[in-house]
Amino acid sequence: EYTASERSSRGGVDFPVSVVLPAGGTGERTGLRTPKQFCTFLGRPLISYTIHAFERVSWIQRIMVVVAKENTELMTDIIQRYQHTKVQTVPGGSTRHRSICNGVLALGEDGEDKRPEVVIIHDAVRPFVEEDFLYKIVMTAKEQGAVGAIRPLVSTVIATTSEGYLDHTLERAKYRASEMPQGFTYDIIYQAYKRCSESDLEFGTECLHLALQYCGTNAKLIEGPPTLWKVTYKRDLAAAEFIIKETLxxxxxxxxxxxxxxxxxxxxxxxxxxxxxxxxxxxxxxxxxxxxxxxxxxxxxxxxxxxxxxxxxxxxxxxxxxxxxxxxxxxxxxxxxxxxxxxxxxxxxxxxxxxxxxxxxxxxxxxxxxxxxxxxxxxxxxxxxxxxxxxxxxxxxxxxxxxxxxxxxxxx
Amino acid sequence: EYTASERSSRGGVDFPVSVVLPAGGTGERTGLRTPKQFCTFLGRPLISYTIHAFERVSWIQRIMVVVAKENTELMTDIIQRYQHTKVQTVPGGSTRHRSICNGVLALGEDGEDKRPEVVIIHDAVRPFVEEDFLYKIVMTAKEQGAVGAIRPLVSTVIATTSEGYLDHTLERAKYRASEMPQGFTYDIIYQAYKRCSESDLEFGTECLHLALQYCGTNAKLIEGPPTLWKVTYKRDLAAAEFIIKETLxxxxxxxxxxxxxxxxxxxxxxxxxxxxxxxxxxxxxxxxxxxxxxxxxxxxxxxxxxxxxxxxxxxxxxxxxxxxxxxxxxxxxxxxxxxxxxxxxxxxxxxxxxxxxxxxxxxxxxxxxxxxxxxxxxxxxxxxxxxxxxxxxxxxxxxxxxxxxxxxxxxx
Ligand SMILES: [Mg+2]
Ligand SMILES: [Mg+2]
The missing domain is CATH 3.40.50.360 (Flavodoxin domain)
Incomplete structure (x- = not known):
């Protein structure tokens, strides 16, 4: 973490920043009944670690957790039990985009003067994001309008025919995996969701794509550390526990x-x-x-x-x-x-x-x-x-x- | 694992099958000095688990481990210490393709009558491959000439501009991650390496692509289980140890x-x-x-x-x-x-x-x-x-x- 002097030598973050944290996933890929974000590690739910990663950053004001209706009570318990102070919750939608959209709108509800200037969008199941990377994301978002974390591809990506045969392989060097966090000025993410179609809200997955299509903003891409990875499979639960134990x-x-x-x-x-x-x-x-x-x-x-x-x-x-x-x-x-x-x-x-x-x-x-x-x-x-x-x-x-x-x- | 009767009810594997196992990686992504395949888990090197996954399959004849010169002695020790009986080693080349090519050629050296009919190509750092999946790969390779394991994409894949901005996003449903194992009839993988260019050997990464380009064979793609993943990052070492402990x-x-x-x-x-x-x-x-x-x-x-x-x-x-x-x-x-x-x-x-x-x-x-x-x-x-x-x-x-x-x- 940065000392006050390091932050100030880099200009600090002197504008309001808030976070939208969609936590609506159902965890089917881990093979567990509990959604991953609520799985406990050393007795503490994963999402509490993720919230803490933002809460400890002094220049982040609010964290809007978007949570499915059936998990609202559980989420309220977690907020109380782990004494989270910057968190508000808002009900999730039927898709990821509808959930994020709900979070963005909720951040704007208190009037224009209370709106954040930059919004960070993250995943509840990526608990190891660090302040220095958030700083880069936020400063770049402010400057460029939109920014996303990327990682090199681990596997070659291939296009398949409808019959399940190889159509062609992509040249690995030209592509990247799009990860989280992403950052947007409030205006751009708000307009992107306001202008996008029902079909985008229903089937789309990528906020950067909406910013490009509806606001004409080509997002800047920044390579993040491997710890940004998304806890997806059962093996990732073991990997996350290992990192938490190592930290402690x-x-x-x-x-x-x-x-x-x-x-x-x-x-x-x-x-x-x-x-x-x-x-x-x-x-x-x-x-x-x-x-x-x-x-x-x-x-x-x-x-x-x-x-x-x-x-x-x-x-x-x-x-x-x-x-x-x-x-x-x-x-x-x-x-x-x-x-x-x-x-x-x-x-x-x-x-x-x-x-x-x-x-x-x-x-x-x-x-x-x-x-x-x-x-x-x-x-x-x-x-x-x-x-x-x-x-x-x-x-x-x-x-x-x-x-x-x-x-x-x-x-x- | 299959009982003898299950195997025979599915026709068995009544033709010779061998494996090429490139083990030349240097492990730079784990941040460790030891290449991942030689990292020990409960005292045993990762590659020994991978070799065992093939050795326990009765219908696999030989495992050709392609190993960098500086690790030949280490590999010989591992083979002796863990009593691997189906393994031979062959020196690696300067790239992944050159290494695999060396392995394929070595399998054909003993004369045409001793050549395997199907060659499985795998990674030393994917230790959890199971017999039933290998069976599918081998039977499909025999029938179709070429086959590869795939997995759904975890992240959206994006194309970047040369300045590091978003160019476009790929529609996730049309693409897959290409994983290992892959299977080929000996003829096809041999001809593919014989006909391919120096540039392929130097810069290419995908055997399925060579089979398509030089033998006109569109590989069949089969979705594999998540345990096929490649031990790549430090967190993967913890995940692999967890799976090994769970198995034991x-x-x-x-x-x-x-x-x-x-x-x-x-x-x-x-x-x-x-x-x-x-x-x-x-x-x-x-x-x-x-x-x-x-x-x-x-x-x-x-x-x-x-x-x-x-x-x-x-x-x-x-x-x-x-x-x-x-x-x-x-x-x-x-x-x-x-x-x-x-x-x-x-x-x-x-x-x-x-x-x-x-x-x-x-x-x-x-x-x-x-x-x-x-x-x-x-x-x-x-x-x-x-x-x-x-x-x-x-x-x-x-x-x-x-x-x-x-x-x-x-x-x-
Ligand atoms: Mg999610
Ligand atoms: Mg390798």
């Missing part, structure tokens, strides 16, 4: 406490985590400035030399009081055994039942708690071996975010 | 031993597993006819009322002596605690160190061993709850097949 597991915060042993382990962990492509921030506690991690980090690793789990309880409590967890947060308690004074005196708490209990309570609040125990290593070599083992298990737990395994106490 | 986790074999408690748990598990979409076979042991499971099953759940792990050791030994494990096998030891006579007499073995040790020894042999403990339930309701918990953890372990978690003793 880019970094972790390690809390050491004051113990020298824990600080040593953190150092070794920091080294070992390089192998797993995850960035570690090591802090003694989550107080003062470090409390910022509670607001943004998705993964916490609490190192501990005692078996009481009190530090973990403190993190769970702090998370609950500092933010609403729209995505799952992973908390891993790493217990350095053999350093516990209580253990030596023979009254060590058995942590297994307690962590299972804490994990069960945390799971409905979207916190996934796991435990790892290791014996205090004897020498430097053993420290490094242990750290590598902890890093291996920790990164696997963070990446998989598997709710079936919460509360388990694993051995490093 | 469709069923599991539960071994109860003679204990009545274990048999009761197996019954409850069988009920609970319905929820997780996995099929369970429950057997008392792996002797007699049941030893067939050792040859084909990828997942074993050993129920046990004692902590000695002797039954698990027996499975590990039996697996090792009965088959080469090309794919990972999951073995889960489910220990019903509180039923152990030894435990009551106070001399219970602590199973945690032993299972970790067994798991470490089994991992290099492609067996992933995990443990689950549960306390003997008191009543029927508790039995069902426990079974659901075991089913949840078990199915998660089987689906994820995560090597970082082997040897762990989880609590149900």
């Amino acid at each position: 597991s880019q970094s972790a915060c390690v809390i050491t406490g004051p113990s020298l042993h824990a600080v040593t382990l953190a150092g070794a962990l920091w080294k070992a985590f390089g192998t797993f492509g995850m960035e570690l921030d090591v802090v003694p506690d989550l107080l003062g400035n470090n409390s910022n991690f509670l607001l943004k980090e998705n993964n916490f690793i609490q190192l501990s030399v005692n078996s009481s789990l009190s530090e973990v309880e403190a993190i769970l409590w702090a998370l609950e009081s500092s933010r609403v967890l729209l995505n799952s947060v992973v908390v891993i308690w790493v217990h350095l055994r053999g350093l516990d004074g209580l253990a030596i005196s023979g009254t060590m708490t058995e942590p297994a039942p307690l962590i299972m209990e804490l994990a069960s309570a945390a799971k409905p609040r979207n916190v996934l708690l796991f435990g790892i125990q290791l014996h205090q290593p004897n020498d430097l070599e053993q420290w490094e071996r242990s750290a590598l083992r902890v890093a291996e298990i920790t990164s696997a737990l963070i990446r998989e975010r598997n709710p079936a395994l919460v509360g388990q106490l694993l051995q490093a | 986790s469709q069923s599991a074999c539960v071994i109860t031993g003679p204990s009545l408690h274990a048999v009761t748990l197996a019954g409850a598990l069988w009920k609970a597993f319905g929820t997780f979409g996995m099929e369970l076979d429950v057997v008392p042991d792996l002797l007699g006819n049941n030893s067939n499971f050792l040859l084909k099953e990828n997942n074993f759940i050993q129920l046990s009322v004692n902590s000695s792990l002797s039954e698990v050791e027996a499975i590990l030994w039996a697996l090792e002596s009965s088959r080469v494990l090309l794919n990972s096998v999951v073995v889960i030891w489910v220990h019903l605690r509180g039923l152990d006579g030894l435990a009551i007499s106070g001399t219970m073995t602590e199973p945690a160190p032993l299972i970790m040790e067994l798991a470490s020894a089994a991992k290099p042999r492609n067996v992933l061993l995990f443990g689950i403990q549960l306390h003997q339930p008191n009543d029927l309701e508790q039995w069902e709850r426990s079974a659901l918990r075991v089913a949840e953890i078990t199915s998660a372990l089987i689906r994820e097949r995560n090597p970082a978690l082997v040897g762990q003793l989880l609590q149900a």
Whole structure:
């Protein structure tokens, strides 16, 4: 995401921009009963990720979600549950074009002075669009009137005869796949829908084509990143989940406490985590400035030399009081055994039942708690071996975010 | 896969069929250094899955893998390691067409009487092709001379101007994406490559086009399943891994031993597993006819009322002596605690160190061993709850097949 200074150095977006998000698809190609846009990933519906991709962009005002009547209630629930603030809904039409048209008209209903200058049209099932690409789309739309994202063709396109034989092949270099998002000045998309025929509304698929035919505007085409792809088939659900998990597991915060042993382990962990492509921030506690991690980090690793789990309880409590967890947060308690004074005196708490209990309570609040125990290593070599083992298990737990395994106490 | 009688009722394939598999891609679109076809999934390179898809088809004689010089050694290792028996390799050319041409010529080198009648051309990065579709391709190729798999277009295809603006959009219904596999009679593909120009070999991409232009054969087009897609982008690697994992986790074999408690748990598990979409076979042991499971099953759940792990050791030994494990096998030891006579007499073995040790020894042999403990339930309701918990953890372990978690003793 851009910092304020980067945006301002590029001139910023100083005119009103809104989004039309058709979400009327029925999902027949995934082979699932739930339409793709409402399939959940780590417990959150796909469309909520897509909405978030626009909501986090400061210069986007409104997101008009066009939703089929039978899904209106579901959509209202999602908006409330995930605290979407820029979203309005409007009923869908019988075809994609009628739905988009409803969205465009709804954006204009509050009078000419409240109309957006540029409208972005996107798909609910393309959740990974990024601010820098939206910026390009919007600036180009403002300048050219119409703009669309394209991608190179993966397969050769062929024309078929009516009997199902090859007629001819297209020269791949001259063609592109038309993707989303697309951008239009409000005037052009409004006029295109106003002037187009019933047949266009019924059978057409391409907004860029309407802009060309009815407003004489040749859309500018911009190549987008591969992540713009449309979640279409069942395999795409797995691909989308992978990308979401990858996004959530880019970094972790390690809390050491004051113990020298824990600080040593953190150092070794920091080294070992390089192998797993995850960035570690090591802090003694989550107080003062470090409390910022509670607001943004998705993964916490609490190192501990005692078996009481009190530090973990403190993190769970702090998370609950500092933010609403729209995505799952992973908390891993790493217990350095053999350093516990209580253990030596023979009254060590058995942590297994307690962590299972804490994990069960945390799971409905979207916190996934796991435990790892290791014996205090004897020498430097053993420290490094242990750290590598902890890093291996920790990164696997963070990446998989598997709710079936919460509360388990694993051995490093 | 077809049974012998199904194949024979459809006339069978009673003529020689061979495959050309170009594997020369460089993988630039995944953003990875390793070419996609050599990326590993659960420890096995993608191309080995693709080769296996052809090797398991009884009526396919030879698979000619066309491989870039720098990857010849790697390919030879893969053939040996995964015991591929129908594969020969031939050096790739500087373009896709030159590579395929090399493969076609190599298939004809042993004299006219040994030439295949039909040649299938496929991609190394499309591992999920199935026998019934190959059957259609081959029978149609024999009848029509040339045939290709197609898929509907996911995106609208547009023609661009040289300045990067929309020129026109194609009517989606008239076009298709050309996919693989394709099939040709040997004569047609041989003549097409013999007659085509240097420019075709250098810049062309579509074998069907050469058959049309140089042999006057309009290829028949057959719509294939979505699983024919080409592993192209990084997200496709995740999608492919998902499909491979799904294939490996469709069923599991539960071994109860003679204990009545274990048999009761197996019954409850069988009920609970319905929820997780996995099929369970429950057997008392792996002797007699049941030893067939050792040859084909990828997942074993050993129920046990004692902590000695002797039954698990027996499975590990039996697996090792009965088959080469090309794919990972999951073995889960489910220990019903509180039923152990030894435990009551106070001399219970602590199973945690032993299972970790067994798991470490089994991992290099492609067996992933995990443990689950549960306390003997008191009543029927508790039995069902426990079974659901075991089913949840078990199915998660089987689906994820995560090597970082082997040897762990989880609590149900
Ligand atoms: Mg849609
Ligand atoms: Mg290739």
